[in-house]
Amino acid sequence: METLMEMARKGEYPEWLKNVEKYEGIRLEKIIKLISEGKIVIPKNILKNDDSFRPRAIGEYMSTKINANIGTSADYVNLEEEIEKAIIAQKFGADAIMDLSSGGDLDYIRKRIMDVVDVPFGTVPVYQLAREKNILDADEDDFFRVVEKHAKDGVDFMTIHAGVNWVSIERLEKSNRLLGVVSRGGSLTIAWMKQNDSENPYYKNFDYLLELLKEYDVTISLGDAFRPGCIHDASDRVKFTEFIILGELVEICRQNGVQAMVEGPGHVPMDQIETSVKAMKYATRGAPLYLLGPLVTDAAAGYDHIAAAIGAGIAGMHGADFICYVTPAEHLGLPTIEDVKEGVIAAKIAAHAIDLVKEGQKERARKRDYEMSVARRDFDWEKQFMLSPDPEKAMEIHTRVKPSSETCSMCGDLCAIKTVKEALKK
Ligand code: SF4
Structure with a gap:
């Protein structure tokens, strides 16, 4: 096939x-x-x-597409909640769902979540390997066995940290990073390599990995093991080394007819986002870019979905195509259902803002904003609710203080739109 x-x-x-x-x-x-x-x-x-x-x-x-990560953790396993998160994420516009579960019966959890997901579904197979056994004791075949299992289950895309190799680790060891490696999959791969004094199985046997993925037409998402985990670590030589390696791997994917996208940072200050995104696009000859954030500050705990949406907007303006949402729980704990909703909406707003300036999409995207402006001019509140990211929330805010006229309660009878409309009629 x-x-x-x-x-x-x-x-x-x-x-x-x-x-x-x-x-x-x-x-x-x-x-x-x-x-x-x-x-x-x-x-x-x-x-x-x-x-x-x-x-x-x-x-x-x-x-511009957005992804929502869900999944159990070793500390908290509640499958029904994770299923609800997947449903809520799709309801509010997630274009893909990744199951990052690392606690409980992972095969069962994955299948149950997949049953309620009708958009692309992704996983990180190495997480499961690290749950099945001590990753340090795994042999090379184990890495591929889990990939094959996920492919056979119908997973559409997989994050594989194939860009970790001895060259990138050498750069890491020479760096002055504050947070080292914050990628879970990347850290597991590095730990295995060091313990076994052996090259990354995914990198070493990349052709074999592609054979497995090709059989089920699974898209590879080349994981960014060295994404900066803080502003201090952004745009360093470690990250740029990985860009180059991932670019080479993208070429091999294309030669083999396997779809590939590339993951990216991380935490990046606003003035470095353009360089980072463009470097990735050049190094990968235009591969689709899948970014986590980037978060534009480290100091927004509890509100990291906002820090990430700001970064995503800038990144999208320069070429990022796929935004991984960040929830208010980022860096603090496992997200709740409400956190998932907030994260999806924040990412969705960033994605729409990107589309307003994206070649191929801006005309369609601007229609929505035009409709909203017409509804505002006409005090058409139902239409405004409908066009908002969360109609129920918009309606609740509008009605919690009863407006004295057709305007809203913000300016009441001093509504600027109304005042000028009437003044210009005279
Ligand atoms: S009352 Fe003020 S905030 Fe509300 S619609 Fe009029 S101008 Fe806008």
């Missing part, structure tokens, strides 16, 4: 791609060309049912 990328290179496409054309408002021929070049990815396991799946295209010219 051919992968989507292989089909695209022959000018062929599956029927469901027409849904993507409609969703994105981009011509099918252009979508096919971008897939064939590796400039966009559409994560979809071949085992996925075409009818119930909502495909999402990620990359150039496509609307």
